[in-house]
Amino acid sequence: MRDIIAKISLTALLVLAIFSASAAEKVTFEATSPLTVAVGTPFRVEFALNAMPDDGTFKAPAFEGFDVIAGPAEARGQSIQIVNNAMTRVINYTITYVLLPQAEGNVTVGPAEIAVDGTTYRTKPLPIEIVDEGKAPAANAPQGDPQRREEVSGDNSAQSRVAKDDILLRAIVSRTSVYKGEPLRVTFKLYERVPVVGYDEVKFPSFNGFWAQELNTDNARRQRETYNGKVYETLVAKEYLLYPQQAGTLTIEPAELTAVAQVIIQSRRNADPFFGGGHDFVNVPRKVQSPQLNITVKPLPAGAPASFSGAVGTFTMDAALPPERLAANSAATYTVKISGTGNLTFVQAPKLTLPGSFEQYNVKTTESINTSAAGISGYRQFEYPFIARAEGTYDIEPVEFSYFDPARMQYMTLRSKPLALDITPDTKGGGDAYVVPGRGMSKEEVKLLGQDIRFIKLGNAQLRPVREPFLFSTVYWILLFGILLLFAMIYAALRKQIRESQNAALVRGKRANKVAVQRFRAAKRYMEEQNRHAFYEEMLRALWGYMSDKFNIPVANLTKENVREELHKRGVSAEASQRFTAIITKCDEAQYSPAASAQMSEVYGEGVDIISRIEAVIKR
Incomplete structure (x- = not known):
């Protein structure tokens, strides 16, 4: 009885996982056909869906300019793969037509429609060029040796x-x-x-x-x-x-x-x-x-405001003002945030004018910038920390930021609110702070009276030498503490080494580069032997194996997308990720293409170089 319940539960979980995996996949509906076809030559148009459609919801285009000589032919298929408790379900649903072009010209196959779970999906229109091959001029026949004539004819035909x-x-x-x-x-x-x-x-x-x-x-x-x-x-x-x-x-x-x-x-x-x-x-x-x-x-118009520093675009400014009442010798921050779209990278901190008795520190800049086809957008935030050293009432002038708006073709000026600061006496009783005229003071230069002068002892000093025993002396405690610290460090190092040796993933990650180097050596040996198929196979094993060991991901689950994602998480640049995927693509094409376009020496050098660069960034 227990076995039957366990089997039913396992089956239910499997069905639920299948439907969950199917629901999580994004539905795509695409149409494919040749770019050019000849008049009178039949060709196929396929509509592919990666999900099971609702019955009777497929609507084919009109196929104007073509004769439908076959179709629609439906094909259904699905596959389920479970690797390391990760389930992947792939559904293929294809509808195929065979069309015959009627006349030369440019004809567009309109969008097809289909519904999945009540949602309608449409394909993109397919432009197709129909040509009349009978109008193509005949090639001149080459002269000379028959074999040479055949080779030249083949080259001319290809060209x-x-x-x-x-x-x-x-x-x-x-x-x-x-x-x-x-x-x-x-x-x-x-x-x-x-x-x-x-x-x-x-x-x-x-x-x-x-x-x-x-x-x-x-x-x-x-x-x-x-x-x-x-x-x-x-x-x-x-x-x-x-x-x-x-x-x-x-x-x-x-x-x-x-x-x-x-x-x-x-x-x-x-x-x-x-x-x-x-x-x-x-x-x-x-x-x-x-x-x-x-x-x-075009140059920027004349008459730019004094607060203009080269910002071009559309911006807004928010200012977070400090409290209006502060105690002397206390710190505060004036914050300005500039947001918008434009050349944000070149936006400089607006000028904040503070009284001479204020101690102003370096401006702290934080930013969040997004780059897209529409331009650079985001914000830059400037924090102005300062310390009010002397009591009194001060009027702080508004912060101004000016930019040029190309849409309006004029300069725009943004201002913060004016600020009146009331600096009260220091509540800690430290007395008045002395400010050196003409410059701000650092914190180390500000000394409170009563703490920087020590009283001088009067009278005859009675001095005698004092010799402390070694036991429980200062040196004794220092040596004892040092020995204990040394033993603690050795113990921690040994524990770390034991944990790392037991962690198979960490060991694989550390040995990833060594294993890749061994496979590169084998690939180089195949390259010297001119064993092209074995060379590209070994290069793929080295590249994919390095990523599998370094990121602890089975080779069967590795894709170019998750490799780029893992590299991005570890600080590898997008250019290096693109180079890695390009080398993988080049090896795949060279391994299975009848005529490889890549040289083995170039592929070998690029592979070794990109693995070295990635290893240097990840170890950093």
Whole structure:
């Protein structure tokens, strides 16, 4: 009976965990199709959902400009995986259509609709370019040796598959005319109509005359756009916020890179006796460059207020004033908080004017700044600590902060409330504090009368030598305390060593770098033997194994996203995290791609370098 109850409970918990895992996953509904298709050539359009839909809620688009020759074909599937008590459930629901283009031109497949638990989801429209391949000019036949003629023909065929405008690099700016200090956004975007397997010789401009802030593009996804009448897959390569530091015409130099496109050509050497010919994968490099852009930077208008220090944007100011009544020789703080959007990084502390009898200390600055495509926003807070040394009544002038608002094209001045301070006598009875004219006094310089003068003993002094025994003397207690402290330190060190040896996760973390070095040595040996598959396999084991040992995460649960998250928690820069994931991607592509675009020596050097940099940051 107990066994039956235990089995029922376990089954209920398993079902509850499955539904919990399914409910926690975000629902996505996406459509996929080729970028370009030929007239009269059928192709597939797939609508993929990662959840089970409500029955009868799927609505297909009209498919104008196409003939539907098959579909809809539904496919359902799910899988459950449990690793270290962590359950993962994956659901796949796909609806497929086979379409036949009617005529050349640009046609858009409209959005499809489906409902999951009463919520409606829609796909994005899919632009598709329909071309007439019969209008393409025939290639000139090469002359000479038959084998050489076949190789040249294959190269020419591969080159002809990648047109001049099949890969583009554009620089897109949010505006071309700004004021000095006003931000603008520049986006370097890749436009591709052919499969690209890698990028080489990547070079971005140095932005002379600008202060540049790179934006995070790690989560940028490929999208489909129509440009110059053609359909492209686009990807944001880099994005920056630029703050011009001088007036005039500033130039954004071109960015450039070499994209490696991969095309499939017919091969006579690999001919199949049953199906005719084989196919070869050929890498075709294409060097692309963005155009040079000129930005007009207008100078700030004349007549800036005296409290203007270069702030450009939209800001507000809050001031937390000290109490209006203070005792002499007591400390207080005047706080000013400037919030808003603009060049917050360059905002300086406003000037606070205090009476000469006040002792003012260095300004403490705290900030919270967020960088996004819309600009830099957040706040900077300035704390002015001071000590009122002399009693009396003082009028403190308001704090002023001025900034230039580009939207209004004028200077704006913010002011705090005026403050009247009433400094009462020191309640501790310390007497009046003496203030040195012309400068503030430090706390060490302020001495209260009666404590800095000692009375001189009068009369004949009766002095005699005193020899203390060693036992219970000062030296005795110092030595005893030192010995006890030494034993306590040794005991603590031994206990720590025992705990660390028993902590398998800590031992793995400490040995992570050593194990990675051993695997890098094995990878180098495979590289020298030109064993390409074994080399990339060993490199992946070294990189993933290092992260698994260092963060105590099983290799099966490691993903690029949680690796970047763990590295960010330990202070590793986003650039180093991006480099690590790029090396992983390069190894994966080189291991499974028929024609690798990466050199083993380059991959080996980058892998060793990034692990060394990460280890140096984590050990810090």
